[in-house]
Amino acid sequence: MTNREKIVPVLTILAALLAVWYAAVVFLNAPFERDTAARAGTTISFSEIVPRTMAQARPVLPAPHQVMAELWDTTINKPVTSKRSLVYHAWITLSATLVGFGLGTLLGIALAVGIVHNRAMDRSLMPWIIASQTIPILAIAPMIIVVLNAIGIAGLLPKALISTYLSFFPIAVGMVKGLRSPEQIQLDLMRTYNASPSQLFWKLRWPASMPYLFTSLKVAVAISLVGAIVGELPTGAVAGLGARLLAGSYYGQTVQIWSALFMAAGLAAVLVLIVGAAHSAVLRRMGVRP
Amino acid sequence: MGTAFAMPQIRPDAFSPNTASPDARSVVSARGLGLTFKTDDGPVTALTGVDLDVRKGDFVSFIGPSGCGKTTFLRVIADLEKPTAGTITVNGTTPEDARKNRSYGYVFQAAALYPWRTIEQNIALPLEIMGYGEAEKRARIERTLALVNLSGFGKKFPWQLSGGMQQRASIARALAFDADLLLMDEPFGALDEIVRDHLNEQLLELWARTEKTICFVTHSIPEAVYLSTKIVVMSPRPGRITDVIESTLPRERPLDIRETPEFLEIASRVRDGLRAGHSYDE
Numbered sequence: 138m139t140n141r142e143k144i145v146p147v148l149t150i151l152a153a154l155l156a157v158w159y160a161a162v163v164f165l166n167a168p169f170e171r172d173t174a175a176r177a178g179t180t181i182s183f184s185e186i187v188p189r190t191m192a193q194a195r196p197v198l199p200a201p202h203q204v205m206a207e208l209w210d211t212t213i214n215k216p217v218t219s220k221r222s223l224v225y226h227a228w229i230t231l232s233a234t235l236v237g238f239g240l241g242t243l244l245g246i247a248l249a250v251g252i253v254h255n256r257a258m259d260r261s262l263m264p265w266i267i268a269s270q271t272i273p274i275l276a277i278a279p280m281i282i283v284v285l286n287a288i289g290i291a292g293l294l295p296k297a298l299i300s301t302y303l304s305f306f307p308i309a310v311g312m313v314k315g316l317r318s319p320e321q322i323q324l325d326l327m328r329t330y331n332a333s334p335s336q337l338f339w340k341l342r343w344p345a346s347m348p349y350l351f352t353s354l355k356v357a358v359a360i361s362l363v364g365a366i367v368g369e370l371p372t373g374a375v376a377g378l379g380a381r382l383l384a385g386s387y388y389g390q391t392v393q394i395w396s397a398l399f400m401a402a403g404l405a406a407v408l409v410l411i412v413g414a415a416h417s418a419v420l421r422r423m424g425v426r427p
Numbered sequence: 428m429g430t431a432f433a434m435p436q437i438r439p440d441a442f443s444p445n446t447a448s449p450d451a452r453s454v455v456s457a458r459g460l461g462l463t464f465k466t467d468d469g470p471v472t473a474l475t476g477v478d479l480d481v482r483k484g485d486f487v488s489f490i491g492p493s494g495c496g497k498t499t500f501l502r503v504i505a506d507l508e509k510p511t512a513g514t515i516t517v518n519g520t521t522p523e524d525a526r527k528n529r530s531y532g533y534v535f536q537a538a539a540l541y542p543w544r545t546i547e548q549n550i551a552l553p554l555e556i557m558g559y560g561e562a563e564k565r566a567r568i569e570r571t572l573a574l575v576n577l578s579g580f581g582k583k584f585p586w587q588l589s590g591g592m593q594q595r596a597s598i599a600r601a602l603a604f605d606a607d608l609l610l611m612d613e614p615f616g617a618l619d620e621i622v623r624d625h626l627n628e629q630l631l632e633l634w635a636r637t638e639k640t641i642c643f644v645t646h647s648i649p650e651a652v653y654l655s656t657k658i659v660v661m662s663p664r665p666g667r668i669t670d671v672i673e674s675t676l677p678r679e680r681p682l683d684i685r686e687t688p689e690f691l692e693i694a695s696r697v698r699d700g701l702r703a704g705h706s707y708d709e
Contacts, residue, residue: 326539328526330552332556
């Protein structure tokens with residue numbers, strides 16, 4: 138496929154989305170302009186309303202160019218150390234995301250190894266792992282923050298642990314499947330060599346599980362970010378993308394909310410792309426058919 | 428290669444009647460061997476009353492319809508299944524000890540190469556597990572690749588090779604370490620006739636050169652007769668041995684030996700054995 142063939146469909150969808158968005162902006166923000174005009178005792182024509190709907194300070198739905206302008210202003214024009222810089226807030230969230238993602242990956246792999254090698258763990262653990270994900274994270278996140286605060290742990294770690302809570306799940310489930318993916322014939326082969334359990338693991342189960350691991354990592358890294366943002370909501374909203382969202386909603390700063398949302402989405406996309414690149418690099422080294 | 432290949436006469440004739448007691452030279456010796464699987468539909472007798480001696484240097488084929496226990500017997504020798512009756516020794520010990528001593532190489536129906544390893548890394552797998560040194564590993568990889576005519580393909584990944592080449596690589600993997608016994612479970616079953624002929628020829632050549640003892644499972648009569656010094660005919664329900672045929676063919680066997688009256692006579696005896704043990708009315 139040429140680049141042109143790849144880009145044209147994406148741009149078409151993007152253009153369609155922008156068109157719908159602008160239409161929604163006019164539709165949702167027009168009542169405010171009509172009310173303002175009515176209160177001033179004047180009437181206002183549709184052609185006058187349209188430009189005004191896209192320039193409100195606190196619109197119901199900000200126009201795309203307003204969000205872009207805000208993003209530009211808060212990333213490029215502010216020093217990254219400033220509390221008003223979105224880069225500063227993104228970094229706060231990203232650091233918690235990465236710590237949580239790392240811990241979640243280790244925990245998920247450790248659980249999967251245990252489940253695959255130990256019959257008792259297999260029977261007892263899996264239902265609890267699944268149950269853990271049925272509890273709404275919004276309910277449990279403040280509890281984790283409060284409990285950890287009470288024993289003197291504050292700052293990055295509580296948020297990271299909420300990320301861990303979400304991200305270990307896809308890793309554990311994916312790795313259980315991955316570590317069990319070798320065929321009987323491949324296991325028999327190792328038995329004929331009288332391979333030790335650790336040789337069986339490192340030379341067969343682990344390499345066989347790589348495709349499963351990376352698929353899980355892509356899901357896990359995205360929900361790690363969600364976990365970190367959710368973890369910021371009950372922390373008193375000092376810093377981070379979650380804090381920006383919360384502050385924005387307190388003060389009706391919809392443009393700020395939307396720009397924080399876009400930053401979060403962009404961050405998630407970059408994280409998933411990085412994991413995806415690592416995935417292809419590993420598979421290439423493992424000789425997968427191109 | 429092929430008909431021009433002159434096989435060195437390096438072994439004494441394994442069938443001469445005045446050798447020492449067969450047990451002394453037995454690589455595999457089974458007495459009253461039986462195996463019953465417990466299944467949800469009740470017990471299934473996969474093997475019953477199997478008495479067999481495989482002597483050093485033999486090429487023994489196991490032939491029979493599916494369900495006759497030929498693969499099961501091979502798996503018992505390899506300690507991949509445990510017998511439920513009778514006794515069996517491999518290299519004079521229990522199958523478990525034989526497996527722990529790494530005294531056999533096993534070639535499966537499928538090549539079972541690890542797709543993330545190159546051909547030479549696949550051959551290196553047993554050597555890594557058994558703790559061979561780096562230089563020794565290299566030398567053995569080169570030697571076994573040459574033995575199966577795959578020199579120069581070591582850096583390829585399995586998917587880059589044809590099915591026949593993959594199966595040859597898996598044979599190389601089984602030959603890489605010092606096991607005198609080679610257990611082969613329908614290794615060429617999934618390959619087409621022409622490739623199979625070619626590999627059969629190469630296998631005989633390899634057997635002559637390495638002096639291994641080979642147990643070979645097949646369901647092709649010509650393959651069994653062409654390759655073997657001894658043909659074990661088996662039949663199903665329950666899995667048992669119905670005939671053991673000592674081949675009278677010379678050890679040097681060009682492909683066109685398959686048109687000789689002697690060959691056809693042995694083939695016909697195998698066919699009779701198969702027919703006797705198998706009712707087609709079922």
